Amino acid sequence: MDREIRRADVVIVGGGASGLAAAIELGMKAPALDVLVIEKMPEPGRKIRATGSGRCNISNTAAAGFSRIMEFFREIGLVTKTYENGLVYPYSESAADVATLLTERAASLGVKIACGEELMTVKYLPASLAFEGAPEDRNIFMLETVIKDRDGLRSIRTHALYVILAMGGKAGPTFGTIGDGFRIARNLGHRIVTPVPALTGIECDEWEEGNKPCGITLGGTRSSGVVSLYRDPDEVFGEETKVFEEAGEIQFTKYGLSGICVFNMTRYMRFNRRAGESLDQFLVKVDLFPDGDITEYIRDRQKGCFADTPVGEMLRTVFKEPLADYVIGASDDGPDENGRAFEDRSISSLSDEEVRTIADHVHSLEFHPVQMRGWNDAQVTMGGVSLDEINEATSESLLVKGLYITGELADRDFRCGGYNLSNAWITGLAAADDIAQ
Ligand SMILES: Cc1cc2nc3c(=O)[nH]c(=O)nc-3n(C[C@H](O)[C@H](O)[C@H](O)COP(=O)(O)OP(=O)(O)OC[C@H]3O[C@@H](n4cnc5c(N)ncnc54)[C@H](O)[C@@H]3O)c2cc1C
Numbered sequence: 560m561d562r563e564i565r566r567a568d569v570v571i572v573g574g575g576a577s578g579l580a581a582a583i584e585l586g587m588k589a590p591a592l593d594v595l596v597i598e599k600m601p602e603p604g605r606k607i608r609a610t611g612s613g614r615c616n617i618s619n620t621a622a623a624g625f626s627r628i629m630e631f632f633r634e635i636g637l638v639t640k641t642y643e644n645g646l647v648y649p650y651s652e653s654a655a656d657v658a659t660l661l662t663e664r665a666a667s668l669g670v671k672i673a674c675g676e677e678l679m680t681v682k683y684l685p686a687s688l689a690f691e692g693a694p695e696d697r698n699i700f701m702l703e704t705v706i707k708d709r710d711g712l713r714s715i716r717t718h719a720l721y722v723i724l725a726m727g728g729k730a731g732p733t734f735g736t737i738g739d740g741f742r743i744a745r746n747l748g749h750r751i752v753t754p755v756p757a758l759t760g761i762e763c764d765e766w767e768e769g770n771k772p773c774g775i776t777l778g779g780t781r782s783s784g785v786v787s788l789y790r791d792p793d794e795v796f797g798e799e800t801k802v803f804e805e806a807g808e809i810q811f812t813k814y815g816l817s818g819i820c821v822f823n824m825t826r827y828m829r830f831n832r833r834a835g836e837s838l839d840q841f842l843v844k845v846d847l848f849p850d851g852d853i854t855e856y857i858r859d860r861q862k863g864c865f866a867d868t869p870v871g872e873m874l875r876t877v878f879k880e881p882l883a884d885y886v887i888g889a890s891d892d893g894p895d896e897n898g899r900a901f902e903d904r905s906i907s908s909l910s911d912e913e914v915r916t917i918a919d920h921v922h923s924l925e926f927h928p929v930q931m932r933g934w935n936d937a938q939v940t941m942g943g944v945s946l947d948e949i950n951e952a953t954s955e956s957l958l959v960k961g962l963y964i965t966g967e968l969a970d971r972d973f974r975c976g977g978y979n980l981s982n983a984w985i986t987g988l989a990a991a992d993d994i995a996q
Contacts, residue, residue, distance in 0.1 A: 563715045567595040570719040572678045574603030577966030577987035578725030579661040584991035586668025594670045599677040604658030606734035615654030620645035622981035635664045679703045721961045728940025728967040740968040750945040752970045756937030757825045760817035764927035777811035780881045785846040796842045803827040823974045844923040853921040861907045871902030889920045943970040953993035954986045963990035
């Protein structure tokens with residue numbers, strides 16, 4: 560295999576959010592530096608194009624470094640709009656526009672972007688070992704990359720004074736992130752906190768065929784409600800074991816639970832498989848009627864003109880049909896002594912205990928997580944390069960001088976709402992500003 564050799568002052572590995580932000584900032588602040596972005600996908604910013612369901616929720620007024628991020632976007636000419644809830648989007652609501660603008664700005668500032676090129680290894684070694692005539696007293700980085708094209712495999716060796724690892728995590732592998740960055744950082748001496756998919760759906764036991772009530776009836780149903788997460792290794796799940804609660808739209812899918820509030824909940828479901836822990840220590844409860852007390856609602860209707868209404872009909876006026884059926888299934892204790900099915904009985908015939916049972920299911924419908932959805936469905940990676948080994952202000956490694964670790968590759972993850980992209984922009988900018996100085 561032929562090998563090309565080239566040099567750059569700064570090599571940025573990864574043309575995603577943090578890599579492109581760093582590249583542009585370097586182009587603006589340190590135009591004399593020779594900056595090269597290495598991106599393994601055929602074009603930069605593939606993941607950016609998919610963010611926010613194609614709208615790109617670029618930031619949030621409550622995100623760390625928000626004003627700095629907005630200053631950056633103003634400088635590069637992106638017009639944004641901010642919603643009342645603090646979420647910031649490009650004015651065009653087009654994620655593709657953001658990716659295109661970042662790529663074009665980087666190129667116009669003289670940054671070279673090498674696409675379809677994959678980083679294989681990085682070495683940090685005395686410059687004199689890398690090439691003849693190099694200064695004795697300083698280390699440089701030697702990167703080995705490969706390009707696969709019609710002519711076969713080409714290998715390139717690049718010498719650089721600074722390296723920014725902006726390689727993302729493992730979430731969304733179709734966008735180029737399969738965890739290469741963890742291997743590279745580990746080989747450079749960094750500790751990797753075990754990566755786990757987050758901001759994703761969860762598969763639940765109740766959905767397995769044969770379970771009662773079978774979740775198949777719920778697939779595709781959406782409802783507002785409150786999700787709560789309980790964590791207890793002894794699986795007692797008392798109120799004091801509640802670790803998360805959020806209101807929002809809950810999506811019941813063919814495998815389990817999804818939706819923004821469920822995504823946010825997954826960030827609290829970290830567990831250590833090696834230490835024998837599993838998802839069994841978690842229990843999810845859903846309150847389908849958080850704005851009131853369903854017991855009072857039923858008791859009111861047990862008297863007066865609604866008294867003869869069948870239980871099923873009553874619940875179907877409050878909840879979407881599949882949810883009402885699910886609650887009926889969960890509360891059903893079999894036909895009464897006259898052989899009438901639970902859902903056909905009149906509201907007035909319900910005993911206090913039966914009303915309590917319905918209320919238990921409406922206010923705390925229980926689901927047992929068995930598995931998180933995998934990397935394909937996850938929006939972020941929980942885990943990554945240990946933060947103990949990174950200078951938070953500059954993104955520089957505390958172990959290897961001149962090495963910077965930005966974005967999702969580091970062990971930082973945030974809830975939905977523009978916080979993860981904010982983290983990518985701000986850590987990329989911090990690295991570039993430090994190098995530019
Ligand atoms: C579907 C989806 C929607 C999302 N929506 C939002 C949203 O609206 N708002 C929000 O805040 N966050 C969102 N996120 C999360 C956000 O996109 C990420 O947190 C962010 O992109 C991380 O930026 P990064 O620069 O660290 O990595 P990435 O943007 O993932 O970029 C890493 C780059 O490195 C490249 N790379 C990896 N390995 C190599 C290698 N060996 N050689 C060369 N290149 C390599 C990859 O191809 C990739 O282009 C979303 C994520 C997904 C998957």
